[in-house]
Amino acid sequence: MLRAAMTPGTALQHGLAAAAAQRRTFAIISHPDAGKTTLTEKLLLYSGLIRTAGMVRGRKGGKTAASDWMGMEQERGISITASAMQFPYKDAVINLLDTPGHQDFSEDTYRTLTAADSAIMVIDAAKGVEAQTRKLFAVCRMRRIPVLTLMNKMDLPGRPPLDLMTEVEEALNIHAAAVNWPIGSGSDFAGIVDRADDRVQLFSRTAHGGATKVDVARMFLRDLEGSGRVTPEVIAAVRHDLELLEVAGNPFSRDRFLEGDVTPVFFASALTNFGIESFLDAFVSLAPAPGARPADADNGEEVSIDPVETPFSAYVFKLQANMNPKHRDSTAFLRVCSGRFERDMVVRHHRLGKEVRLSRPHSLVAQERSTVEEAFPGDIIGIINPGLFAIGDTISVTGGFNYKPLPQFQPEIFARIRPTDVGKRKAFDRGMEQMAQEGTVQIMRSLNDLESLVAAVGRLQFDVLQYRLRHEYRVETILDSLGFTCSAWLEGDPATFKAPSNSMLVKDQRGRVVVLFGDQLMKTIARDRNPAHVLLDMG
Structure with missing residues (x-):
């Protein structure tokens, strides 16, 4: 059967739809010291963007985290500003928004969350749900952002996994569904079991520590005892927990996850890389691609901006000056919401009511800039700001609407x-x-x-x-x-x-x-x- 030839316009739409479907734009949220910036490093490691991960700990004389660019961040070992970076992972294009964990910078985090389509909530397995985690999760719930939960630091002494699951449900008022389950904890943490098919991943510590990818041995749960790598007591505990989850645990539903009613839970150690690759695989599979966004039309009505059908539009969610001493300029961070961005394109600046050229667009990883020739829904790009842009500004090809105002909070x-x-x-x-x-x-x-x-x-x-x-x-x-x-x-x-x-x-x-x-x-x-x-x- 003959098919009609695809018109150039139809081909562009199909290409745009395919590019948007590849995007996964998310923020990492956590209480300070839960391991958020370390996790960011490891995601870059497993994407192939960096060869060795710079640890947040041991900053004196050691590598610093690639996502922390400000000198004060590197001195104190904390994230102060939200940073954005893009990297490919298998068949997906990841846009990662690393946010400050410290509560003093929560306003920057709140604004950044508006640019995310999903969030990863990192929880310290020894401390459980902490104060800042609750606040940031509440913002995600308010904006109906789907949240994946990573129980981190399983290689250190911590609380029982079942207790952690219960606390997530009670403290955050959300159903928690374990996608995988830890084999041991603390110094006995040896691997994870995928609950969907009982496949086991056993990890081996490498001579390079967490700076390189971890060695993985794969088998089924039924073969774990014969491997000789895990004690009978640990195996018995794992089987007991898995049986209890089958009877009393929450089933996982992707639809309910996307609606914000359930959070899939994973167990890992970002420090040693145990469980990070399988978590990233699951994230790409579960997290949503960019969808339609609400906006206020000039006539006062609320409209929905489709990422594929609507020509290029974006909004400014962050401004940052002097990110690199070599570039004494200001950068406006844009979240592309619809259409295709092209370098040097002319767009309508809605607040100023005039045409502006988006010159010198770039993407960022720490202080490294790369010129952007094109971008698609979900992408984050930096534009040199000659004093034209303010936080919350909407720009587009067509005009006629404004994206919802960004949240503001009282100073204290x-x-x-x-x-x-x-x-x-x-x-x-x-x-x-x-x-x-x-x-x-x-x-x-x-x-x-x-x-x-x-x-x-x-x-x-x-x-x-x-x-x-x-x-x-x-x-x-x-x-x-x-x-x-x-x-x-x-x-x-x-x-x-x-x-x-x-x-x-x-x-x-x-x-x-x-x-x-x-x-x-x-x-x-x-x-x-x-x-x-x-x-x-x-x-």
């Missing part, structure tokens, strides 16, 4: 900051403006515009601010903390607002009135005193 700490050398005031102002655009801190001004102050979600943001002013703008600063611990946006006439003691009215960068409070009690008192006004906790 406040301070005044000034340069020690008044001769460096211009450099100081330039640096402060840049940090505010990136969302590192917020700049607020008094209602009469005579005084300014800085605000942040956590104290570590102020440390980053002073560090970057010193290293990127050569400005030493003095920071004086203020006695406010919470805030709220004010709706209503500020002139008639009855402010309690130990409070202050200021304006944020959008000109909205914000009330700063000494503590939550003062905030409650303010609400009671001002029934005609509204204090908003999120915007």
Whole structure:
């Protein structure tokens, strides 16, 4: 039977659909020190993008993690900024968003999660579900982002796997379904069992530790005892747990996972690479490709932007300046939502209402830049920002809509900051403006515009601010903390607002009135005193 010839337009659509179907764009979320950045390194290792993994530990004289580029990150061994990188893995194209784990940088993490189609939740097997994990999972649930769970550090003394599963369900109010199961734990951690077919992977530690791929022996569970590599006691415990899971455990359903009702659970050790490759294989199989995204049309209606049918569109979810001392510029990170991006294409900047050329597009792994000739739905690209882009901006070929605004959160700490050398005031102002655009801190001004102050979600943001002013703008600063611990946006006439003691009215960068409070009690008192006004906790 003869088939009709494919038209050029149809061929392009098919190519775009195939490229989008290959994409897996996800964020890694966790409490600090759960092993998130180490896992990121190992995913790069197994993709072939790097030959040896740089460990987060032992930074003195050793390799540093490829995803951490800022000097302060390398000094402290923590992730401070969200970094984006792309790499191929088998038949998929992975877009990985490595987010800060520290709660002081949660606002950056929240914004980055809007660019993800799924998330990997990393849990320390010794500590279980921790505070920051709960907060980040709540954001995923709010945005209906499917979450895969990785129980990490199985090579170290930890809690029983069944207890960890129970805690995930009770703490996060989600069904947990074990996809694989650990064989032993701590120093006895020897491998994993795939529950779908009882296939076993036994791991061997290599002379290079976790810097290279791990050796794997494969067999069925029934052959495990004859292998001589696992004690009868460990085998008996594994069989007992698997039988219990069959009776009382949750069955896994991909549809329910995509709906956010169930999280598939995997066990591994990112440090030794035990279980990482099989986890990455499962992730590619289970995680969703880019789908339609909601947006607000110019007429006020909500519309759905199809990734294939709609011509190119994207939005800015992050700004970052001075990522490389060789490139003293600002980068706008774009999440491609629909259509095909081409280098130097001209698009509509919705907020500014004008045409802009997207020049010098690039992808990033740490400080290494690679020019991007084309990109597809789900991809993350960096565009040199000559002061045109702000966080949340929508760009497209067609115009007529805007992607949903990114979440904003009230700061909880406040301070005044000034340069020690008044001769460096211009450099100081330039640096402060840049940090505010990136969302590192917020700049607020008094209602009469005579005084300014800085605000942040956590104290570590102020440390980053002073560090970057010193290293990127050569400005030493003095920071004086203020006695406010919470805030709220004010709706209503500020002139008639009855402010309690130990409070202050200021304006944020959008000109909205914000009330700063000494503590939550003062905030409650303010609400009671001002029934005609509204204090908003999120915007």
